[in-house]
Amino acid sequence: MKLLQRALGPATLVTLLGTFIMGMWVTPKATMLDGGGDLVRMLYVHPAVAWVALYVSFGTTTVASALYLWRRTRSVVMDRIAYCAMEVSALFIFLTLVTGSIWGRPAWGVWWAWDARLTSTAILGVFVLGYLALRRANGDPEARARRSAVFGILIALDIPIIHFAVVWWKTLHQSATVLNSTGNVLVHGSMLWTLLLSFVAFTLLFVWLLRFRYRLEVMRETSQQSRRDVAVAARQREGA
Amino acid sequence: MVDDKSIDDLSPVTPPAVANRSRRRSIGVIVVLIAIVGVLLSQGLLHSLNYFETVDQALAHKASLGSSTIRLEGVVAPGTIKRTNQGAQFYITGSKHHRVFVNAVGTPPELFQANIPVVVVGHFANAAAMTFQSNQIMVKHSASYIAAHPSRVRAPNGTTR
Amino acid sequence: MIRTALLVARKDLLIEARSRVLLWQVLPFGLLSLLLCGLALGPAQAGKSSAAPGLFYLVMLFVTLLMINRSQGVEHAAGTRESVAVLGLDPAGVFLGKTLALTVELWLTGAVIVGGAVLTLHTAFAGTVAALPSIAVALGAMAAAGTMYGALTAGIDGPATLLPVLTLPAFAPLLVAGERSFSSALHGGALWEWWVIMLVALVGYLAIGVLLYGVLEDS
Numbered sequence: 001m002k003l004l005q006r007a008l009g010p011a012t013l014v015t016l017l018g019t020f021i022m023g024m025w026v027t028p029k030a031t032m033l034d035g036g037g038d039l040v041r042m043l044y045v046h047p048a049v050a051w052v053a054l055y056v057s058f059g060t061t062t063v064a065s066a067l068y069l070w071r072r073t074r075s076v077v078m079d080r081i082a083y084c085a086m087e088v089s090a091l092f093i094f095l096t097l098v099t100g101s102i103w104g105r106p107a108w109g110v111w112w113a114w115d116a117r118l119t120s121t122a123i124l125g126v127f128v129l130g131y132l133a134l135r136r137a138n139g140d141p142e143a144r145a146r147r148s149a150v151f152g153i154l155i156a157l158d159i160p161i162i163h164f165a166v167v168w169w170k171t172l173h174q175s176a177t178v179l180n181s182t183g184n185v186l187v188h189g190s191m192l193w194t195l196l197l198s199f200v201a202f203t204l205l206f207v208w209l210l211r212f213r214y215r216l217e218v219m220r221e222t223s224q225q226s227r228r229d230v231a232v233a234a235r236q237r238e239g240a
Numbered sequence: 241m242v243d244d245k246s247i248d249d250l251s252p253v254t255p256p257a258v259a260n261r262s263r264r265r266s267i268g269v270i271v272v273l274i275a276i277v278g279v280l281l282s283q284g285l286l287h288s289l290n291y292f293e294t295v296d297q298a299l300a301h302k303a304s305l306g307s308s309t310i311r312l313e314g315v316v317a318p319g320t321i322k323r324t325n326q327g328a329q330f331y332i333t334g335s336k337h338h339r340v341f342v343n344a345v346g347t348p349p350e351l352f353q354a355n356i357p358v359v360v361v362g363h364f365a366n367a368a369a370m371t372f373q374s375n376q377i378m379v380k381h382s383a384s385y386i387a388a389h390p391s392r393v394r395a396p397n398g399t400t401r
Numbered sequence: 402m403i404r405t406a407l408l409v410a411r412k413d414l415l416i417e418a419r420s421r422v423l424l425w426q427v428l429p430f431g432l433l434s435l436l437l438c439g440l441a442l443g444p445a446q447a448g449k450s451s452a453a454p455g456l457f458y459l460v461m462l463f464v465t466l467l468m469i470n471r472s473q474g475v476e477h478a479a480g481t482r483e484s485v486a487v488l489g490l491d492p493a494g495v496f497l498g499k500t501l502a503l504t505v506e507l508w509l510t511g512a513v514i515v516g517g518a519v520l521t522l523h524t525a526f527a528g529t530v531a532a533l534p535s536i537a538v539a540l541g542a543m544a545a546a547g548t549m550y551g552a553l554t555a556g557i558d559g560p561a562t563l564l565p566v567l568t569l570p571a572f573a574p575l576l577v578a579g580e581r582s583f584s585s586a587l588h589g590g591a592l593w594e595w596w597v598i599m600l601v602a603l604v605g606y607l608a609i610g611v612l613l614y615g616v617l618e619d620s
Contacts, residue, residue, distance in 0.1 A: 174381050
């Protein structure tokens with residue numbers, strides 16, 4: 001386990017570097033009709049970031065929230081995981097929207113469009129900010145954990161809407177390139193391998209960030225508790 | 241009133257069936273929620289969330305559109321693009337080979353070309369007009385990415401492009 | 402569950418009837434907001450009924466946020482929460498009751514605000530009457546969603562500032578559907594489609610509330 005933890009950082013850096021090198025110099029540029037020339041290189045960033053934001057990171061929060069609400073698995077660890085994963089999710093949702101805009105401007109001709117997928121993703125971003133605001137509100141920690149868990153599950157209802165938006169409605173955003181309903185993968189060769197490598201790289205990045213954020217949260221709680229203990233001891237000494 | 245006999249009786253009391261009722265209710269609620277989603281989508285009640293209308297759809301109810309602003313989607317017909325001082329003029333086609341002439345004002349996006357799906361924002365001059373006046377062109381990119389050098393990339397079935 | 406719901410709804414409506422907060426604070430706020438919207442649009446635009454549906458729902462959104470805070474604040478007055486918990490009421494019934502009370506209050510306020518829209522924003526009377534069923538359903542859905550989110554923020558510091566952050570993304574689709582249905586009633590269009598969507602949203606929020614309100618009450 002320790003070996004895995006130690007290998008996580010280097011593995012993340014290596015896969016990210018591999019994605020960068022492959023994406024910039026090894027993979028060919030696309031035809032103008034199917035990829036937009038060099039614009040295709042955004043394929044190795046935006047889908048992977050979106051994958052982490054919507055499914056990996058948000059999924060972790062949803063599962064941890066559900067496990068917290070279920071009495072058999074309720075623990076402060078689940079609450080911490082849900083909160084830390086949501087913070088990382090906020091970062092990745094922001095990156096999804098930014099990289100999408102950067103890609104959309106030259107590809108579509110607009111920075112933003114109010115189609116179903118983009119709008120529902122933006123709504124999810126606002127919901128995540130609401131979750132973080134809820135966590136920062138003062139109150140009993142257990143009550144706060146329960147509220148956050150309920151809210152985390154409620155807003156997860158947006159995820160299937162985002163995923164299926166390109167199928168249910170006519171949208172400007174294109175449908176899935178790999179996991180589409182026809183089963184045909186619409187990208188091949190080194191482009192496909194680089195795309196898959198980018199998914200692995202950004203997933204490892206998420207795990208790495210979550211691990212560090214979790215450790216920070218534990219240290220913050222411990223420091224808060226020890227500050228409280230020191231203050232109580234000082235008051236008791238004064239009284240003695 | 242509590243008496244000595246009732247205090248000695250420590251046999252377990254059957255709890256009320258609250259948990260079962262609560263679980264049945266939860267399952268019922270989840271079934272209702274899934275049914276709602278199914279009804280909404282199967283009845284096409286959310287079609288107003290479509291970002292655009294296709295050429296075929298727009299032509300089918302052109303009379304009711306009048307001169308209202310819509311987003312129209314079609315494929316740019318090859319050989320019809322004519323760059324003008326204000327923008328471009330071209331034909332877009334639908335799936336049933338209906339065509340609409342588009343007079344677009346404003347610089348087209350970088351990827352604008354023949355055979356590419358586009359979404360144009362604008363309006364027909366009136367219910368009878370066949371020219372679509374557009375003030376914005378958006379390219380609707382497909383989900384496929386094909387390498388510019390086919391000898392490097394080959395599809396699993398051996399075909400290249 | 403239904404008996405509890407009716408009991409809780411009656412309690413909330415009696416409190417409102419005796420305190421008259423709706424009459425002396427919320428209604429004047431709503432009417433003033435409507436007037437301010439008209440002023441902000443300017444005399445050229447204010448009289449055009451095309452803006453009215455959106456403005457009506459915007460004002461009702463602010464009113465709903467106030468009423469949600471009020472509805473939850475009543476539960477958290479000194480000792481109330483503990484006393485109610487001891488009664489062992491079915492949480493789903495409490496949720497339905499509070500939603501019912503809030504719906505009635507929003508309908509009453511909405512009726513006055515929509516009258517104000519007819520007078521100041523010149524919406525067509527016949528079209529406004531045709532829009533009333535959709536308005537009723539939209540406000541019901543907002544009440545159900547609001548009761549859920551109000552319970553999320555109740556009992557913590559600064560619920561008045563946190564509530565809009567949590568509820569506005571959830572209210573956004575209801576606002577869009579409400580505005581489109583009101584516009585369809587005024588200018589023609591697929592009215593039935595929009596209010597069926599809102600009816601489905603209402604049932605959905607009621608179902609979610611019945612499922613999850615008990616968990617929030619425990620906290």
